[in-house]
Amino acid sequence: MVLPRCTEPIQAEPALELVRKYNIPGPRYTSYPTAPQFSNAVDREALRQELAADNRDPARPLSLYFHLPFCESLCWYCGCNTVITRRRSSAGEYVDLLCRELAITQSLLNPARPVTQLHFGGGTPTFLPPAEIDRMGRAIHSVFAFAPDAEISVEIDPRRLTREHVEAYRRLGCNRASLGVQDTNPQVQLAIHRWQPLAQTAQAITWLREAGYQSVGVDLIYGLPLQTPESFAGTLEEVIALNPDRLAVFSYAHVPWLKPAQKIFDDRGQLPGTEAKLAMLTTATRALTAAGYVHIGMDHFARPDDELAIAHDEGTLYRNFQGYTTRAGASLYGFGMSSISQTDGSFRQNYKELDEYAAAVNQNELPVERGCLLSEDDRNRRAVIMDIMCRKQVNYADLARRIHLDVPKTYAAEIESLSELETDGLLHRQPGGFDITTLGELFRRVIAMRFDAYLANSRSKGFSKVV
Ligand code: SF4
Numbered sequence: 001m002v003l004p005r006c007t008e009p010i011q012a013e014p015a016l017e018l019v020r021k022y023n024i025p026g027p028r029y030t031s032y033p034t035a036p037q038f039s040n041a042v043d044r045e046a047l048r049q050e051l052a053a054d055n056r057d058p059a060r061p062l063s064l065y066f067h068l069p070f071c072e073s074l075c076w077y078c079g080c081n082t083v084i085t086r087r088r089s090s091a092g093e094y095v096d097l098l099c100r101e102l103a104i105t106q107s108l109l110n111p112a113r114p115v116t117q118l119h120f121g122g123g124t125p126t127f128l129p130p131a132e133i134d135r136m137g138r139a140i141h142s143v144f145a146f147a148p149d150a151e152i153s154v155e156i157d158p159r160r161l162t163r164e165h166v167e168a169y170r171r172l173g174c175n176r177a178s179l180g181v182q183d184t185n186p187q188v189q190l191a192i193h194r195w196q197p198l199a200q201t202a203q204a205i206t207w208l209r210e211a212g213y214q215s216v217g218v219d220l221i222y223g224l225p226l227q228t229p230e231s232f233a234g235t236l237e238e239v240i241a242l243n244p245d246r247l248a249v250f251s252y253a254h255v256p257w258l259k260p261a262q263k264i265f266d267d268r269g270q271l272p273g274t275e276a277k278l279a280m281l282t283t284a285t286r287a288l289t290a291a292g293y294v295h296i297g298m299d300h301f302a303r304p305d306d307e308l309a310i311a312h313d314e315g316t317l318y319r320n321f322q323g324y325t326t327r328a329g330a331s332l333y334g335f336g337m338s339s340i341s342q343t344d345g346s347f348r349q350n351y352k353e354l355d356e357y358a359a360a361v362n363q364n365e366l367p368v369e370r371g372c373l374l375s376e377d378d379r380n381r382r383a384v385i386m387d388i389m390c391r392k393q394v395n396y397a398d399l400a401r402r403i404h405l406d407v408p409k410t411y412a413a414e415i416e417s418l419s420e421l422e423t424d425g426l427l428h429r430q431p432g433g434f435d436i437t438t439l440g441e442l443f444r445r446v447i448a449m450r451f452d453a454y455l456a457n458s459r460s461k462g463f464s465k466v467v
Contacts, residue, residue, distance in 0.1 A: 018424055018443070019278050025463040026445040027452070028298075029389050030321045031347065032382040033372055035340070037454055038349055042371040047348055050373065051108055054331050054343040058112035062144065063320065063327055066098065066136070067336035069123035069354065072160065075194040076261045077182070077224055079253050081338040082123050083354055091128045094336075094354075099139045100361045101335050106143045108366075114147040117327040120154040120169070126161050130168035137172030151176060151327065158204035159196050166207040177208050178217035178248070183224055184235045191225040191270055198238055205242055215306065218244040222280035223252035225270035229279035236287040246308065247293060247301045248323065249284045251277065253464030281442070297390060298444055300324050317390040324390065337367075345379070347372045380405050381451050388436065388448045395433040417450050 027034040054060065069083045070090055083090070118140070128136065146152075153176035154169045169177075183189060184198050201218075208216050218239050222232055239247070254271065256262040265271050272280070285295060293301040294309040300323065302308040311317045311326040318328035321340055332342040337357040340349045348371035351357040360367035374382070383403045387394045396407045408415060418434065421427055426440035427447060440447060449455055 016275060016278055018426075018439070019274055021424070022443050022446045023274055023465050024446070025465055026449050027463050029385055029445060029448050030319060030323065031340070031342065032385045032452070033347075033374070033378055033454055034452075035347075035349070038347055038370040038372045040370045042348075042373060044368070046373055047346055047368065047371050048108075050343050050346040053345075055108065055110040055113070058110050060113060061116040061147070061327065061330040062113050063117040063325075063330040063332045064115055064119070064140070064144065065321065065332060065334040065339055066118075066120050066125075066140075067122065067334065067339040067350075068094070068120060068125045068128060069337055070094070070127040071122070071124045071157075072127070073193070074261055075182075075192055076264055077192050077194075077221065077252055078261070079255065079259055080123060081352055083337075088129065091132045095128070095132050095136050095139075097358055097361050098136060098335055100364075101367065102139050102143050104361070104364060104366055105333065105335070109143070111145065113145070114150075115144045116147045116150050116330055117325065118146075118150060118152045118173070119322050120174075121322065122155060124157045124160075125154050125169070126157055126165045130162075130164040133165070133168035133172060137168075140172070146173065151325075153177060153322075155180065156204055156208070158200045159194075161200075161204050161207070163207045163211075166204075166211050166213075170211045170213065175213055176215040176217070177213050178219055178246070179204055179244075181218050181235075181239060182221045183227060183232070184238045185227070185231045188224055188226045188231065191265075191268075202242060205244070215245040217246035217248065218242065219248045219250065220284070221250050221252050222284065223254070223272060223277045225265050225268065225272075227272055227276075227280065229276060229283050232280040233283050233287065236284055240287065240291045245303050245306055247288060248299050249281070249288075249301065250299050251281070251464070255464055295441070296324055297441065298324075312390075315391050315393075319386055319389050345374045347374075377453065379403070380410065381453060384411065384451050385448045388451070389444055391436075392441075393433060393435050397432060411451060414451050418447070421447060421450075 069081055071082045071084055072086050074084050152173045154174045156177050156179045158179055179201060181201055182192065182194060189195050205216055220235065220239065254262060256266060288301045289295060292303065294304050294312065296302055296308050296312045300308065307326050308324055316326065316328060318325050320332055334341045334350065337350055337354050338352040340347060348368045350367045351360060351369040357367045380403055383399060384394065384407065399405060399407050418427060418429060422429055425437055426443050427437060428435045436444065436447065
């Protein structure tokens with residue numbers, strides 16, 4: 001089934017009223033159930049059985065994630081799990097831990113399974129010196145067999161990057177990179193404690209292209225202190241001129257109760273309001289679609305010939321902890337502190353604190369702090385929610401074929417609850433499913449929340465707002 005592309009810009013006026021109405025805290029649905037449902041009391045033996053079952057099929061692909069947590073200084077908006085340090089020897093000690101974790105995991109793995117995706121995130125993956133990147137690469141390649149067309153990507157911080165870092169990740173196999181930029185305006189950069197001249201970003205892109213990376217993406221954030229719609233338009237213009245293949249334009253997630261460094265933004269009163277944030281999002285959508293990018297979903301844009309854009313058209317897009325991906329059907333194996341792994345029926349998350357993660361690995365244990373075993377209802381709701389997050393259309397017959405479920409009958413109350421969203425123009429219901437409108441693209445999270453069985457649970461509170 002070929003689905004229509006979203007290339008119409010979001011109209012600011014009708015959306016503003018709706019943003020006021022629907023700008024509520026909600027999950028980003030990189031997983032379902034979402035991370036607050038993971039529990040320390042999860043049945044460890046059942047998790048192990050899930051892992052064994054996951055490895056029975058040698059053809060089931062693997063998606064790997066390595067969390068490299070170190071950063072030299074804290075960006076005040078940061079929502080990641082980081083370790084702030086300038087001690088370079090931390091990198092070597094950490095690679096030692098990753099090698100141990102790989103060895104522990106190897107004994108549980110089916111070695112024939114092909115790796116179709118590998119991502120290095122952080123933190124700052126380029127905190128590792130090139131020699132440590134090489135050592136980590138050798139360890140990974142000694143454990144896993146990679147598919148010839150595997151997508152191997154790394155998050156790049158241009159500020160302390162060298163050509164040697166770029167080449168080391170390329171030797172490891174990286175063919176994609178995403179650069180943290182956030183905003184190019186100097187005042188905004190000072191306000192968020194991240195000084196990054198545009199020339200550094202341009203230099204990083206040049207090195208990546210010269211080294212043969214097939215795709216270079218740029219990450220921006222709107223809703224940061226001192227940003228205005230006009231200043232953000234300037235950032236977009238400068239970034240579009242760098243000609244990235246993909247752009248992610250994230251809404252700043254203000255969660256000072258989880259990330260205390262963000263309190264400084266409240267104290268200084270410099271955060272833009274909802275109206276300004278919506279104008280920035282509208283500006284971004286207009287500028288990027290005018291520059292030829294396709295709006296993939298929520299916060300992602302790509303060139304029309306990019307595989308994400310093609311997957312979006314063909315309805316094969318999927319969502320995982322790294323955002324949108326074309327590699328559906330893979331089990332996710334995470335390595336490093338705080339990383340999350342996913343099999344069809346489970347999630348498990350490593351210890352979030354470095355010393356606890358290190359203690360478990362040094363005792364030859366899987367460093368799992370908490371996890372979640374999925375019920376049949378969880379799996380069914382996950383299928384519906386992933387369709388809402390990744391497609392423009394939820395098709396009941398297609399879902400029945402994939403998950404053997406009568407969706408209209410099973411989730412009649414949830415579907416009935418969509419009538420208010422339909423009245424507000426976010427979707428159109430039909431007997432065979434519902435279409436998400438261009439306006440509704442902005443509120444995918446709100447639509448998905450109608451199918452989330454856990455939102456009444458107090459542990460689900462604490463999410464950022466949807467816009
Ligand atoms: S570089 Fe990235 S991970 Fe590190 S503090 Fe800044 S935003 Fe957070």
